[in-house]
Amino acid sequence: xxxxxxxxxxxxxxxxxxxxxxxxxxxxxxxxxxxxxxxxxxxxxxxxxxxxxxxxxxxxxxxxxxxxxxxxxxxxxxxxxxxxxxxxxxxxxxxxxxxxxxxxxxxxxxxxxxxxxxxxxxxxxxxxxxxxxxxxxxxxxxxxxxxxxxxxxxxxxxxxxxxxxxxxxxxxxxxxxxxxxxxxxxxxxxxxxxxxxxxxxxxxxxxxxxxxxxxxxxxxxxxxxxxxxxxxxxxxxxxxxxxxxxxxxxxxxxxxxxxxxxxxxxxxxxxxxxxxxxxxxxxxxxxxxxxxxxxxxxxxxxxxxxxxxxxxxxxxxxxxxxxxxxxxxxxxxxxxxxxxxxxxxxxxxxx
Amino acid sequence: xxxxxxxxxxxxxxxxxxxxxxxxxxxxxxxxxxxxxxxxxxxxxxxxxxxxxxxxxxxxxxxxxxxxxxxxxxxxxxxxxxxxxxxxxxxxxxxxxxxxxxxxxxxxxxxxxxxxxxxxxxxxxxxxxxxxxxxxxxxxxxxxxxxxxxxxxxxxxxxxxxxxxxxxxxxxxxxxxxxxxxxxxxxxxxxxxxxxxxxxxxxxxxxxxxxxxxxxxxxxxxxxxxxxxxxxxxxxxxxxxxxxxxxxxxxxxxxxxxxxxxxxxxxxxxxxxxxxxxxxxxxxxxxxxxxxxxx
Numbered sequence: 051x052x053x054x055x056x057x058x059x060x061x062x063x064x065x066x067x068x069x070x071x072x073x074x075x076x077x078x079x080x081x082x083x084x085x086x087x088x089x090x091x092x093x094x095x096x097x098x099x100x101x102x103x104x105x106x107x108x109x110x111x112x113x114x115x116x117x118x119x120x121x122x123x124x125x126x127x128x129x130x131x132x133x134x135x136x137x138x139x140x141x142x143x144x145x146x147x148x149x150x151x152x153x154x155x156x157x158x159x160x161x162x163x164x165x166x167x168x169x170x171x172x173x174x175x176x177x178x179x180x181x182x183x184x185x186x187x188x189x190x191x192x193x194x195x196x197x198x199x200x201x202x203x204x205x206x207x208x209x210x211x212x213x214x215x216x217x218x219x220x221x222x223x224x225x226x227x228x229x230x231x232x233x234x235x236x237x238x239x240x241x242x243x244x245x246x247x248x249x250x251x252x253x254x255x256x257x258x259x260x261x262x263x264x265x266x267x268x269x270x271x272x273x274x275x276x277x278x279x280x281x282x283x284x285x286x287x288x289x290x291x292x293x294x295x296x297x298x299x300x301x302x303x304x305x306x307x308x309x310x311x312x313x314x315x316x317x318x319x320x321x322x323x324x325x326x327x328x329x330x331x332x333x334x335x336x337x338x339x340x341x342x343x344x345x346x347x348x349x350x351x352x353x354x355x356x357x358x359x360x361x362x363x364x365x366x367x368x369x370x371x372x373x374x375x376x377x378x379x380x381x382x383x384x385x386x387x388x389x390x391x392x393x394x395x396x397x398x399x400x401x
Numbered sequence: 402x403x404x405x406x407x408x409x410x411x412x413x414x415x416x417x418x419x420x421x422x423x424x425x426x427x428x429x430x431x432x433x434x435x436x437x438x439x440x441x442x443x444x445x446x447x448x449x450x451x452x453x454x455x456x457x458x459x460x461x462x463x464x465x466x467x468x469x470x471x472x473x474x475x476x477x478x479x480x481x482x483x484x485x486x487x488x489x490x491x492x493x494x495x496x497x498x499x500x501x502x503x504x505x506x507x508x509x510x511x512x513x514x515x516x517x518x519x520x521x522x523x524x525x526x527x528x529x530x531x532x533x534x535x536x537x538x539x540x541x542x543x544x545x546x547x548x549x550x551x552x553x554x555x556x557x558x559x560x561x562x563x564x565x566x567x568x569x570x571x572x573x574x575x576x577x578x579x580x581x582x583x584x585x586x587x588x589x590x591x592x593x594x595x596x597x598x599x600x601x602x603x604x605x606x607x608x609x610x611x612x613x614x615x616x617x618x619x620x621x622x623x624x625x626x627x628x629x630x631x632x633x634x635x636x637x638x639x640x641x642x643x644x645x646x647x648x649x650x651x652x653x654x655x656x657x658x659x660x661x662x663x664x665x666x667x668x669x670x671x672x673x674x675x676x677x678x679x680x681x682x683x684x685x686x687x688x689x690x691x692x693x694x695x696x
Contacts, residue, residue: 188673365502366502372502373487
C-alpha cells in the first residue's frame, strides 16, 4: 500500500492505521460532512438511489468477507437478506418491538440461517457450494411463502417506519442518513474484520484450504464464522430494505439480486473493502442508467428493449470486467492513485 | 393407484427433459471443467428458434431442426471463442460468473428479439399418444424419450468411435497429456460447447412444441443442476438416471404434498431440497468420481 512521500511510520499503531495523514483525515471529514448533508440539496429521487446504494454496500461487504476473503462462493445472499428482513418485520409487526431491538435480531437471524446453509461448505467447495447456496435462496423464499401465519406469505407484511429515541425516521432524507450511518459502520467494521486473526485465517482458507488446515487453522470454525459474519451483514441490509419500503415481501429479494451482488464484487474487485464499495456503487448506477435510458430506447427500438437492456448491460459489464479487468475497479483505483502519488517521478521508496 | 402411476409417468417425461439439459451440462464440464449456468438458456433460445423457423418461416420440421442446430452450433462457437477462451486457467468463480453473465445476456436477447412473450407452436410437431390402461402417456414423454435416447446413442457412438471423440474423452481425463500428444485442447473446448448448445436447443424445440416457450423456461437449467449433482458431475449415464429419478420424485411429492401445504409450489423447490441433501450426504452423487485431494 503506497503512501505519500515524507510520511514515516514510527510505531506499530501508525503502521496499522488505515488513515495515516492529516490530509486523509481532512478528506474523510469533508466526505462524511458532504455525505450526511446530501438530504439538504439532493432531490428525493437521487436520495432513493443513494439509499439503495447504501443498502447494497452493506450487503456486498458481507459477501466480500464470505466470498472475497474466505473464498466461499455464495449465490444466496438475497435469501439471507430476506431472513434478516423478515425476522425484523415479524418482530416489529407482530410483537411491536422497536426498531433498535429488531435490527440486531434480524442480523442474528440471518447469521444463523447462514450458519445452517454454511454447513455443506465443510464438505464441499467451488461449484458444489454455489449450488448449495442457490438452493438456500430458493428454500428460504419457499419457506417464507409457506409460513403464511407468520410472514403473510405472498401478501407480504406491513411494518412501520423505524423509530429511534422518539424520532420517526420517516422522510427520505432521514432514512438516507440512517442507511448511510450503517453503511459507514459496515465499511469500517468490514475493513477491520479482515485485519484480525479471523480475517487472516479467511485469506489462508481462500488461497489453499488444505495448507491452511495443516497450518493449524480450524477450517470448520472459520468457514462457519465467515458464513455467520457475511450473513449478519446481509441481515442488516435486509432489515434496512424492509423498513425502507415499510413492507416485507419476497419480491424485495429476487434471485437475480444474489447474482448481481456477486457481480458487484467482480466489478469492484474481490477481497478488497474498497472494491465492495466501488462495485456496489457502479452496478447500482448502471441500474439507474438503464432506468433512465430504457424508456427512450424502448420508443426507438422496440417496446421490450427497456426490459432486455438491463439484463444485457449487466451481463456485458461483468463479461468485460472478467476479461479485461479481473481485479476490478479497486485495482484500477490503486493504479491511478499511485500514478498521481509518484508524479512527476516514476519511482517510490520501497516499503 | 392410477393417480400414483399417472404422476410417475408425467414425472418420467419431465425427468427426460431434465436429463437432456443435464447431458449438455455434463459434456462441457467433462471437457473443459466449466460449469455452464447458461445451459437452461440454451433451452430457452432453442424454444424460440423453433418458433421462428416453424411458425414465422413456415419451414418443415426437418429443416427447422437443421437450421436450429446450425444456429446453435454458431452460437456455441461464438460463446466459447469470445467469452470462455480468455478465461482458461482462471479461478472457478470467474468462469461461473462468466456463464451467469452469458445467461443474463441470452435472456436479454431472447426478450429483445422475441419480446419475452408466450409463444407456442403446439400441433406443428408430430404427436404420438399412448394409453396403457387408464394411464395416458403424454406425447412429450414419448418424443422426449426417443430424442434423448437418440441423442445419447449418437453421443456415445461419437465419443467411442471418432478420433475427436476420443480426444474429448482424453481431455476430460488429463489436459497435459492431451496437449503433449499434440491434440488441440481449444478445438475440444469449442466442440464441447457446440455439442452442448445443440443438445440444449433440441431440448428447447421439444419443450416448446409441447408446452410453449416463455422466459421462465430457462429455469429448467437450474433444475438440471440438481440432476447433475445427484447423478454425479462427470457421468452422462448418471445424468439420465438422476433426471428420471428427480422428475418422478418431484412430481409424486408435489402431487401428494401440495394439497396439504397452504402455499403450494413444492415442485419448484423440490430439486433444491434434493440438492442440499445430496450435497450434505453424498457430494459426489450416484455415479460421480470421488476426488482425493493432495497438497
